[in-house]
Amino acid sequence: MADQQRAxxxxxxxxxxxxxxxxxDDIEHGAELADAQVQAAGNTSPHLRWEGFPEGTKSFAVTCFDPDAPTGSGFWHWVLFDIPVSVTExxxxxxxxxxxxxxEGALHVRNDYGSKDFGGAAPPAGERHRYVxxxxxxDSEKLGPDExxxxxxVGFNLRFHTLGRAHLVGEYEEPAAG
Incomplete structure (x- = not known):
């Protein structure tokens, strides 16, 4: 991706x-992801804690998206929603x-690996990707879609029901072979 514009x-x-x-505790904005968040190494969803969300918030959703995936549409690594408003970590x-x-009550939908969970970073060898x-x-306790x-x-529904947003971006590059 060195000679391509970033998505x-x-x-x-x-x-x-x-x-x-x-x-x-696991991701520093703009820094390299730890092995724990890499599919072949740990494949573990990171710790996340949030604050300062707007009044009127009734639930949360969490996603992880790779906009640099060579698919034309990015790659969804994690989609979780209907997290109760009382949960901030x-x-x-x-x-x-x-x-x-x-x-309890939080729902996962299938990620682009085909599983209903977090799937870690796994870019093509030699490419540096961002994980958002x-x-x-x-604005509602239940977003609407089911699992x-x-x-x-889910993204379509979030477009119309999001009161606020916070994000961290980690990066990862699988070393090129040989």
Whole structure:
């Protein structure tokens, strides 16, 4: 991707909304992802904690999207929604395995790997990709779609129900072979 322009971030196409803060014990904005968030190494969803979301928030959604994937439409690594408003932190690993720390009632839809969980970074060898972890403040307790919806349907609903947004961007490059 060195000689290609980088794809816009997914939020560049959405109306502006209240910005709030998301932090992580596992991801530093703009820095290299740890092995734990790489599919072949740890494949573990990161810790996330958020604050400063707007009044009127009734639930949250969390996504991880790779806008640099060579697909023409990016790549969804994680789509989780209907997180109760009382939950403002997810521990590392809540998005997979035994789903420890995943709040009751939260729904995963199938990511682009085909599984209903977090799928770690796995760019083609020699390409540096960005992984956009976004927390959405939602204006309803239930977003609407069920767990059989596609990430695009969830994104469509988020477009019309998002009161605020916070994101962290991590990067990862799989070394080129030889």
């Amino acid at each position: 816009p971030l997914p939020h560049d196409f959405h109306p502006p909304v209240h910005e709030f803060t998301v932090v992580s 997810l521990p590392a690993g809540a998005g997979g395995g035994k789903f420890e720390g995943l709040p 972890f976004t927390v959405y403040a939602v 059989d919806a596609s990430p695009a349907v």
